[in-house]
Amino acid sequence: MFASVLIANRAEIAVRIIRTLRAMGVRSVAVHSDADRDARHVREADLAVRLDRGYLDIDAVIEAARATGAEAIHPGYGFLAENAEFARRCAAAGLVFVGPPAEAIEAMGDKIRAKETVSRAGVPVVPGGAEPDDDLVAAAAAIGFPVLVKPSAGGGGKGMLPVWSAGELPAALESARRTALAAFGDGTLLIERLVERPRHIEIQVLADGHGNVVHLGERECSLQRRHQKIIEEAPSPLLDADTRERMGAAAVDAAKSVGYVGAGTVEFIVSGRREHSGAPIGFSFMEMNTRLQVEHPVTEMVTGLDLVELQLRIAAGEPLPFGQEDVRLRGHAVEARVYAEDPARDFLPTGGRILALREPAGTGIRVGGAYGDGVRVDSGLAEGMAVGSDYDPMLAKVVAWAPDRAGALAALDRALGSTVLLGVTTNVAFLRGLLADPGVTAGTLDTGLVERHTAERHTTEAAVPDEVLAAAALVFQAGTGHPAGDPWDVADGWRIGERAWTLHRLGVPVRVRGPVDDAEIEVNGRSLGRARLVLRDGEAAVTVGGVTRRYALARDHGALWLGALWHEEGGHAWRITRAEPGRDREATAHAGDGVVRSPMPGTVLVVKAAEGDPVTAGQPLLIVEAMKMEHTLTAPVDGVLAELRARPGQSVELDAILARVTACE
Incomplete structure (x- = not known):
């Protein structure tokens, strides 16, 4: 076994690999950018090396390995994990690449x-066409709409676009090609028949250098938004033993077809419409990910195997220590991905500094079939850490195991309910709501379920309970020393967050009369009764109308973050500020006057119009990108583009004014 391994990745995956290396007695070497110099993976590794030009600088990564005496490089599951040139460069430098041969990466990449x-x-594969041999417009017409446009290179759903009619196809091809070039350096596209209400099921495979290939069962990955998975589970509630055997055998055949070595995932698409037909479940190959997957913990928890350890042993030349007949799936595991994103704003990326953090108690990496209490947290988070737009918005994973599926879902809900993260808006509360969706609890999943669930919750997701506003008012007042009722008794009142004008354009007046240990609370003209506040160690116990609720607290540039510490609302966090006089009224006045604002902090990719151009409502004006995601900004009204404040390559802040359209008279 290696004495020292460098991890060419960051955040939670680097922390997770470090844990296994420590358990194996192998020295860990981390690398980091300037933005990550204080990151958790840097603190937990035995050694850490700064990279001048970031994580994708192959020369710097190899030099770091040489300088620290590392014998192998584990790429995690970032871009370098599927970079055949990187694998070849490692070999040329006398370093072991912990992954498949370069030829297999190229064949499946x-x-x-x-x-x-x-x-x-x-x-079996999905019908379609591909460049350069096929004309994609003709191929789409031949297989029939709807179709799915996909980049040939890369993965993670980036650049994938459903197209429902021939008229939509040119714009979709343009967008997909641009994304593919930016993300993967290759604009080649393919087109496939779009499987309606599909289920996304993948098979974990392991192959050693001695010709042995096994599969470790399947993972259900159908709960996605923007083609990115957010909840995964093992095993799938859809598959029976016969289908599992057929899909597993197909995955093994796929791995053998390219001489695969290491851990990999073969992804299949299954039509959800076949569930009740009584016919055998059909499946089609989508792609193979030649690396460890984000969702690998659910497989570890139902098999009792440490996939990182097996990767390392395979890379060191050892044969697999078991055969297919030895693989047993026990119980059920479900994983939820915690993202820095705002579900109430169409899952747009967010950012900020982590002011307070409480993660559910986890037992770390599970080895040898020990399941314990069934809770595991893979995280690279730490209090004080900055979350920016430079990297993927995934922050952590919360995983739960139980003897059956219902128990695993309940355990995951409890774990998410005990998660507190203040300073950055996340999807934790949304995940809890999704777990309670009838389709999820029944196991009747498909890749469109999250969008349908989001649409159903849209009107309630942004609501801020009166009790939370009352709690914020009490906490603010306790920290000011001002007499009761002053300065809070103002028309603009209280509102949520700096972006409140999108949610509460006129503000929500909150009045506090009396001392904070015995006050009368009024929200938006409605009396909530008597209230009492007790502050202690970063928490507030707030009694409103005879009900006491506990909150975690943090302050951020004059704003207040409150995180619910009771189970029903656990995972919810609210950012409350006192509205400045006139600010909400100004936002309201501008809301319908043609202002185009950036929906997220990011970078302007494309400007599609110039000042003075006539535009129509819905016409694309700009494209903003952040955290590997594009967002098209359109003209809000018919008129003239009177002002343009953006240029390609420009960094923009959340809600920055980028353009203004003067409406036609």
């Missing part, structure tokens, strides 16, 4: 070539 390869091995 190109989706077009991958489909051709596995099809020859007898694995």
